[in-house]
Amino acid sequence: MTADSSTSTGTTAPAEPEPEPGPLPPGYRWRWWILGTVLVAEVMDLLDTTIVSIASPAIQRDFGGGTSQIQWISAAYTLTFAVLLITGARLGDLVGRKRMFLIGTAGFTFFSALCAVASGSGMLIGSRAAQGAFAAMMIPQGLGIMREVFPPKEVGGAFAAFGPVMGLSSVIGPILGGFLVTADLLGTGWRMIFLINIPLGIAALVLGSRMFPRNTRTPGATRLDLPGVLLLSAAFLLLVYPLVQGRDLGWPVWTYLSMAASVPLLAVFALYQRRVRAGGGSPLVEPGLFRNRAFTSALGVGIFFFAAMSGLMLTLTLAMQLGQGWTAMHAGATMIPLSLGIAVGAGLSGAVLGPRYGRRVLHAGMAVMTVGVLGLWASYAHWGLQISSWDLIAGLAVTGLGMGLLMAPFFDIALAGVTDQQAGSAAGVLNAVQQLGGSIGVAALGTGFFSWAASSGFVHATGWTLGLTAAGLVVSAALGFGLPRMARPEPAGH
Structure with a gap:
């Protein structure tokens, strides 16, 4: 009996069986x-x-x-x-x-x-x-x-x-x-x-x-790709080493030449990666990433933001302990509002705001963080060495809130413009830029802080450092307009 005749007599065809689940992952x-x-x-x-x-x-x-x-x-x-x-x-x-x-x-x-x-x-x-x-x-x-x-x-x-x-x-x-x-x-x-x-x-x-x-x-x-590893390592070292060591050595000419040499060496690295890919090899970094305007914008945002964040964290703790003479416990406890602000901002941004507003959340985070940093600057300008932990609470909390708002959706939005084949390489480059930005921030802002402290005191040094941090955030916000508006949607089934 055919399926049609069975239907006409009131019977139903058997339901198709559920597909067997695939093998479980190891x-x-x-x-x-x-x-x-x-x-x-x-x-x-x-x-x-x-x-x-x-x-x-x-x-x-x-x-x-x-x-x-x-x-x-x-x-x-x-x-x-x-x-x-x-x-x-x-x-x-x-x-x-x-x-x-x-x-x-x-x-x-x-x-x-x-x-x-x-x-x-x-x-x-x-x-x-x-x-x-x-x-x-x-x-x-x-x-x-x-x-x-x-x-x-x-x-x-x-x-x-x-x-x-x-x-x-x-x-x-x-x-x-x-x-x-x-x-x-x-x-x-x-x-x-x-x-x-x-x-x-x-x-x-x-x-x-x-x-x-x-x-x-x-x-x-x-x-x-060992030559790629050596080229990239050399470029990073040429940039960061003189930033950290230059002040103690009196900034000899070679420190400036070293920093300048890092730029063409990075260009050589990029050209070499293209050559490896054209020859059918496996480059350390996918060269096609750097033709992606959104991704290169993400690199710029990451360098300036993470440099500002890491430099700020170091110089604030130095100002508290070396300038105010606080103990490590006192300085650590004073930073609690910053840490809580990061946790609250990351929770809001990751769960609610990021998926809905995309790139606007990054700009909001940088704006909020800039306001917080300027608030810290105003506190130091007003109170000087007599500043207390209570005077820093508002500025630290607002700064942390801005950090959290930006950090939670940054990587998803930064990777939205890359293909699936490039995603692994892009994620590695972004993480490396995060760490490199941190190194540059510690080197540059730390060097400036100690130089200004030696000449004009810790209050002056803290004020200049906070001002440079705010300037870095403004540059980061401007570069952020090149990012995709929204994060990449999750694949079906996720």
Whole structure:
């Protein structure tokens, strides 16, 4: 009997069976433990950055040396992180993300221990640079591993956990740093800020080795572009090294020549990447990205914004401890309104405002942050060295709110103009620019701060630094008009 005749007699054809679910991703049963492990790695990186800024004056008191050493304690980490982040992501594609995550975590933990037992500033700065290098091997693997173990319908929820964790880390970092330095637990002083990485690192190693899926590689990935790595590393070093060291050396001619040479070397790097792609090779960075106006605008926004943010965080803590004579605990507690503002702004922007208003939220965030920075400048101009923590609450809270509004949707909007094939390379470049911007901010604003403090005092130095921060935010806002209006929509099923 045909289907038509069965219908005419009142019977119904059997319903088509539900399609069989596809095979579960490797590591699916451990996916939430894997998410927790990736977040532990992110927390180690974030805490390491925020805690060290608070502890820098205490470290200098122990080791002595010039003011450039304070800058290098922060810049050595962020610079090597920026230089090697794209390389770390590429190595994950080539040799397996699990393997690179474990290597990066082991190295980060080991050099955290070396930082804690450092006998001098040279050993500490060298260990910080090694920490940043291994963090660049560790951090890029997390997002790729999560995409492997979470089915499409759960990926969005897993990534949503990053915002609150990063916001909480930004709140805890300055407070924890100030407490550890002031409490002097077991007589360790500032060394405890590095010792806390050891149990976290061991936990990440144990969980990662047991639960991460076997090493997976990106299809089509070939060999590492070593000449590209060397060209990019050299360009970054030529720019940042003289910025940090120039003041202590009296700004000899070679410092200016070095900074100028970084620009043509970056151009050589771009030309070389095009040549590798034209020859059918696998470049470190997809050259087509730099023909994308929206993406290049995102790079400009990122450089200026993250430079302003990192330089501001360092110079404020220096002004509080070296200028006002506050303890590390007092300075860390004073920064609580900034951290809370970041958490509130990121929550509002990521969950509500960003998806609805897109690029307008970035501009609003930069405008709010600029108002907050100008408020801090007015407070220092009015109160001088007699300023109290209460006088800074409003300016810090507004500044943090603006930071949070911008940071939450920035990467989604910045990546909206790139193709799916370019997305991995673009994300790596943006993360590297974030770290490079931080290095430049610490170097440039830190150098200016110490120069002005030496000639005109800490109040004058703080005022000039805050003014330059506001100017950087204005430039960043202007470049932001080149970004796409909205973030890229989620693929179907996410």
